[in-house]
Amino acid sequence: MKLSPMKLGPTHDLAELRRTIRSWQADGQRVGFVPTMGNLHAGHLALVDRLRKSCDRVVTSIFVNPTQFGPNEDFAAYPRTLEADLAALTELGADLAWVPSVETMYPLAESFMVRAPKALADTLCGADRPGHFDGVASVVLRLFLQVAPDAAIFGEKDFQQLLIIRELVRDYALDIDIESLPTVREVDGLAMSSRNQYLSAEERARAPALHAVLRETAAALAEGDDWATLQRRGFERLSDAGFEPQYLEWRSAETLGVPEAGRPQRLLAAARLGKARLIDNLAVDA
Template sequence: MYEFYDKDSLREYRNTLKDQNRRVALVPTMGALHEGHASLITHAHTLADEVIVSIFLNPLQFGPNEDFKRYPKPLDDDKQYCKDLAVSALFLPSNDIIYPPDAVFTNVTVPSLSSLYCGQSRPNFFSGVTNVVLRLLNLIDPDSVIFGEKDYQQYIIIKSCIESLFLPTKIYCSPIIRNQQGIALSSRNRYLSKQDRHDAASIFQSLCKVKDAVQSGILDATELTAVLKKSLSPNITIDYIAFVDEKSLTPVTMIRSGNRVLFAGTLNKTRLIDTFELTFS
């Protein structure tokens, strides 16, 4: 497995792969890899000949009171994890590589989508995401890029960027990976205590109740919100519950098959997000 820390050597490697007609898939991460990331990498292997994983803890997507400084950074473990998953190359840029200090900062945003849901409580988050991802796509020029379903709003925003800017990269959404309790895997789950995990499992249980309600014929978003809240642990502070169109993310009042429920909340300062697709015949 190759390791690249600067853009010139990375581009030389990428050009060699182009000369060899090798397809490349990118999995962008902030490190602290887990089975959810493994599923993205496994998905990437089905799409390409070579898989590149980037690890960059992006300061632009953290707010002033968030966990940038304490975010887990087990780099040696991450490197071994990628080797075990047959990753072709790791890109490990510094902040100055991604955001050169002597360059005029070019800001890439999708305001109409970034101000919704997670963007209401984390106003700089999606701007940070789009800025780092578009830079990675331009540096690596992958044939495909893979994101996780858990971060569904992020996936739709990046998809919009790729389409609006006519980038040739194809974007894929990989299904959520959950632990035995149903909790969607996240690097931040490391912060959760045993009791926290018990409480966090109520998110999955509540979403299952919503899915069952939809399949039984309850399609009103207000009623479904009440269903979700009823089963949710009182220790979780709700940020939002949103029923949305799966393509535009616009809110819906009556569910149609294929719409989504998006959830975000906080449990003892740990942010938890989840989503379900709502289908019925």
């Protein structure tokens, strides 16, 4: 059955997805794409809303990608809330939801996989999650080839992922504009994330300390304070708040290498709090 242009799927059929999108593009309509793993929150919906401002049609994918989860990570437990997700997307005015099966995404017993550049992928989150960004790059490339959008958008909360996807688009010469959206936060500063629901009430009350440490550290860097001292103090503050810090790093916002004066810079952090692994980042004016 052919989808009505204004009807939100979901569609599980790749041929149907392509027919619908190609018909829009043949009519001169710009198609935007928002890849997600579902369990949508206000941050995801903000991506859809932003892309609707620059595109005639917005397609959202919902796929929990097994190749970006490590052997001891939460793939089986990752929340799946398809009905609620579709209701939220429909209310927001998204045009189509692409909900592929694992067999559609990885049809071969030993599927082709992308290897993300080591300089971007083997540091920060990649150091603690080996192979994670290979899985991200592999599924995003597949989604881009299936949807063939004119534009796609990603949140800056996953800043390392954003840089890797930009590099992926350049390296494969994909004709897709990559847009980004600043991190969407709760009122108390906590970055919105599907994994925030793993936090107990007590942990949720402590969780904003991660953003507070980044904010205070960025301000001190702008004043010229010693980085080694600030990094040690940040680790101590996170530990005192009940976190298990994994990293707090000051990096180039272009390469994730050593920050350079006069070039964009970023503070990035990851820490465990109970069952949740939280990440955040902040631009540095130093």
